[in-house]
Amino acid sequence: MPLTTNTILICAGGACISAGEESVKDVLERKIKEYNLQDTINIVETGCMGACSLGPIMVIHPEGVYYQKLTPEAAEKIVEEHLLKGRVVEEYLYKGDKGKIVPQPQKEIPFFSRQVKVATRNVGIIDPLNIDEYIARDGYFALHKALKEMTPEQVIEVVKESGLRGRGGAGFPTGLKWEFARKSPGDEKYMICNADEGDPGAFMDRSILEGDPHSIIEAMTIAAYAIGATKGFVYVRAEYPIAIERLTVALNQAREYGFLGENILGTDFSFDIEIRIGAGAFVCGEETALMHSIEGKRGQPRVKPPFPAQKGLWGKPSNINNVETLACVPPIIYHGPQWFRQWGTEKSPGTKVFALAGKVKNTGLVEVPMGITLRELIYEIGGGSPTGKKIKAVQTGGPSGGVIPEEYFDTPVDYESLQQLGAIVGSGGMIVLDEDDCMVDVAKFFLEFTVDESCGKCTPCREGTKKMYEILDKITKGEGTEEDIDILENLANVIKDSSLCGLGQTAPNPVLSTLRYYRDEYLAHVRDKTCPAKKCKDLISYVINPEKCVGCTACARVCPVNAINGEVKKVHEIDQDACVKCGSCIEVCRFGAISKVTPAVQ
Amino acid sequence: MLAKEEIKKIVQEAKNERLEEQDILIYILHKIQEKIENNYIPEYAAEIVSEELKIPTSKIYEVLTFYSMFSTKKRGKYVIRVCTSLPCHVANGREIINTLKEELKIDFNQTTSDGLFTLEESGCLGLCGVSPVIMINNEYYGDLTPQKVREIINNLKGGESL
Numbered sequence: 001m002p003l004t005t006n007t008i009l010i011c012a013g014g015a016c017i018s019a020g021e022e023s024v025k026d027v028l029e030r031k032i033k034e035y036n037l038q039d040t041i042n043i044v045e046t047g048c049m050g051a052c053s054l055g056p057i058m059v060i061h062p063e064g065v066y067y068q069k070l071t072p073e074a075a076e077k078i079v080e081e082h083l084l085k086g087r088v089v090e091e092y093l094y095k096g097d098k099g100k101i102v103p104q105p106q107k108e109i110p111f112f113s114r115q116v117k118v119a120t121r122n123v124g125i126i127d128p129l130n131i132d133e134y135i136a137r138d139g140y141f142a143l144h145k146a147l148k149e150m151t152p153e154q155v156i157e158v159v160k161e162s163g164l165r166g167r168g169g170a171g172f173p174t175g176l177k178w179e180f181a182r183k184s185p186g187d188e189k190y191m192i193c194n195a196d197e198g199d200p201g202a203f204m205d206r207s208i209l210e211g212d213p214h215s216i217i218e219a220m221t222i223a224a225y226a227i228g229a230t231k232g233f234v235y236v237r238a239e240y241p242i243a244i245e246r247l248t249v250a251l252n253q254a255r256e257y258g259f260l261g262e263n264i265l266g267t268d269f270s271f272d273i274e275i276r277i278g279a280g281a282f283v284c285g286e287e288t289a290l291m292h293s294i295e296g297k298r299g300q301p302r303v304k305p306p307f308p309a310q311k312g313l314w315g316k317p318s319n320i321n322n323v324e325t326l327a328c329v330p331p332i333i334y335h336g337p338q339w340f341r342q343w344g345t346e347k348s349p350g351t352k353v354f355a356l357a358g359k360v361k362n363t364g365l366v367e368v369p370m371g372i373t374l375r376e377l378i379y380e381i382g383g384g385s386p387t388g389k390k391i392k393a394v395q396t397g398g399p400s401g402g403v404i405p406e407e408y409f410d411t412p413v414d415y416e417s418l419q420q421l422g423a424i425v426g427s428g429g430m431i432v433l434d435e436d437d438c439m440v441d442v443a444k445f446f447l448e449f450t451v452d453e454s455c456g457k458c459t460p461c462r463e464g465t466k467k468m469y470e471i472l473d474k475i476t477k478g479e480g481t482e483e484d485i486d487i488l489e490n491l492a493n494v495i496k497d498s499s500l501c502g503l504g505q506t507a508p509n510p511v512l513s514t515l516r517y518y519r520d521e522y523l524a525h526v527r528d529k530t531c532p533a534k535k536c537k538d539l540i541s542y543v544i545n546p547e548k549c550v551g552c553t554a555c556a557r558v559c560p561v562n563a564i565n566g567e568v569k570k571v572h573e574i575d576q577d578a579c580v581k582c583g584s585c586i587e588v589c590r591f592g593a594i595s596k597v598t599p600a601v602q
Numbered sequence: 603m604l605a606k607e608e609i610k611k612i613v614q615e616a617k618n619e620r621l622e623e624q625d626i627l628i629y630i631l632h633k634i635q636e637k638i639e640n641n642y643i644p645e646y647a648a649e650i651v652s653e654e655l656k657i658p659t660s661k662i663y664e665v666l667t668f669y670s671m672f673s674t675k676k677r678g679k680y681v682i683r684v685c686t687s688l689p690c691h692v693a694n695g696r697e698i699i700n701t702l703k704e705e706l707k708i709d710f711n712q713t714t715s716d717g718l719f720t721l722e723e724s725g726c727l728g729l730c731g732v733s734p735v736i737m738i739n740n741e742y743y744g745d746l747t748p749q750k751v752r753e754i755i756n757n758l759k760g761g762e763s764l
């Protein structure tokens with residue numbers, strides 16, 4: 001094989017693919033061939049590099065030069081300039097805060113430099129379709145160590161000592177879970193990977209499966225050895241076709257290399273894994289619902305106990321871990337529990353992957369030590385607001401979580417601290433909200449989701465969340481009363497206490513937490529019929545400021561319902577009865593003459 | 603229409619390649635839906651599966667109606683799944699939904715009269731970094747604006763492949 005002089009890592013995560021990664025890669029390949037460089041330049045499609053808002057991204061080694069927001073033209077230029085002549089193409093480099101453009105290795109860019117990667121150690125660095133690249137990064141070393149040098153009990157002890165807690169949401173100690181499954185009597189046991197991540201705003205599991213599928217296979221095999229399982233299942237959402245495809249390839253490679261199947265690594269231990277595909281039901285992320293779905297039934301949860309460790313899949317002892325949790329296992333086994341404990345806090349050791357989304361400059365995935373403050377996460381890594389508007393709060397934990405107002409941003413991110421604030425770490429979604437976001441609308445939004453996703457088995461969840469949604473809808477329409485707020489709060493507490501599974505028990509959280517911090521916004525909606533964030537359509541009007549309007553007619557031309565009248569060069573007016581409040585006019589007005597007002601103009 | 607023999611073959615193959623026989627129903631339904639034009643499970647197919655697996659048809663419909671990705675009604679050539687989660691919502695996702703409904707002149711879970719498009723809601727598609735996002739069949743489209751949505755729809759109407 002000829003010696004390569006450059007390796008190009010190009011991000012083939014879902015976000016970069018949607019942003020045109022494939023066409024960039026096609027041009028790269030074509031150009032490289034044109035200049036006869038194909039033997040010396042190696043192109044690797046990696047998993048998600050994390051900085052989704054900057055995609056498509058690539059990194060050229062050995063220097064590690066990082067290029068962002070690529071286009072086919074950019075690819076052409078980079079081949080001609082960088083690869084052929086050795087000149088860095090400035091216009092696609094990362095631009096610092098002061099607009100200073102300097103070629104810098106990826107690891108020195110602020111978004112990346114603050115991160116500590118454990119679960120995502122290989123994502124964005126290796127080719128997920130090549131098992132050799134995984135092995136080259138110490139892959140399957142932990143499996144070897146576990147099978148050859150450790151007893152199952154010792155493996156469990158190491159995981160317990162590391163303090164690893166379930167990253168899917170609840171934060172239950174992983175080692176303890178394994179111990180329950182190990183001690184549960186039964187000849188046949190199952191090891192299940194929960195890859196049904198459904199929390200809106202969290203996408204780390206997709207990213208790990210797409211970018212480093214072998215880490216999950218290795219971890220599941222170690223876990224299976226520890227608990228005594230012979231069969232494994234990965235339950236993946238059907239919405240993640242790329243993840244399914246790459247995991248399928250990885251499973252075949254692992255079998256070929258003897259890391260799966262009969263007598264793994266020449267030991268007595270045998271284990272194999274199959275993929276099970278979901279079919280679009282959020283509740284299937286709940287472990288008992290997930291197991292029903294694997295069994296080919298409706299994915300409805302059941303009462304616990306018995307826990308899966310006692311009676312799981314087909315009534316046999318089973319252990320379920322989430323993708324991100326599993327991805328942490330191989331390095332913990334390989335480096336030992338203290339290595340993992342060097343990060344994080346006493347009760348929440350290690351690192352956690354967060355998905356930054358919403359009103360923040362650098363959206364994407366970041367892995368940081370637990371205990372980092374929200375402020376560091378949102379401002380220093382996330383880069384703060386993209387528009388300069390004031391950041392108001394962050395929503396964590398999806399429909400099971402809550403909002404945290406800006407004044408609490410110095411709180412360390414760990415399971416206990418966030419819980420005290422009425423939010424949760426959850427699966428790690430962080431949706432940043434600014435002054436344009438209405439908290440009643442956010443609560444209503446999540447309730448709509450829960451109503452839709454409730455499996456309908458238990459009454460509090462099925463009927464109760466629907467009632468809560470109706471009240472919220474009333475309030476956002478300006479038809480609510482103060483009594484409604486009390487009913488809402490009461491209902492929320494009842495549903496929390498009486499629902500069958502985690503979905504219903506946590507569904508009221510968005511309401512309770514917004515009521516806790518933003519009761520004044522609720523009151524403004526019911527008392528004054530105003531929406532302080534100017535988001536709720538029934539409580540706002542669009543108006544034209546006659547002093548600023550120059551009569552350019554831009555707004556009148558864009559209005560889909562012809563609600564704007566006025567002659568050229570004369571002040572325009574909006575017919576409030578006809579206006580559908582779509583906001584098209586405000587976007588096209590170049591004179592800042594149109595504004596939103598609350599309450600609505602009668 | 604997918605021939606009876608082909609459906610039987612899908613069931614047989616699934617039986618052969620799986621470790622566990624009890625749980626192949628959802629897998630088989632996915633396979634059949636993929637192969638049937640219009641992206642759905644017609645009654646005759648459900649009945650064949652019922653015979654082959656010896657599961658009552660009612661049980662099959664129990665599953666078919668529970669999961670949002672299965673349909674018992676004909677769907678369009680392009681199934682558009684709109685992400686309706688909060689990151690997309692705060693990034694003006696509502697306008698994307700309105701644009702889609704206006705352009706296609708249908709509501710969620712409906713199919714255009716030319717049989718080309720079906721509009722469906724989806725929970726998080728996991729691409730929050732480039733919200734708002736839609737998925738058409740197996741392809742993702744991110745960073746959408748009403749303008750981009752219109753272009754995508756028009757391209758597909760014009761017969762351009764995905």
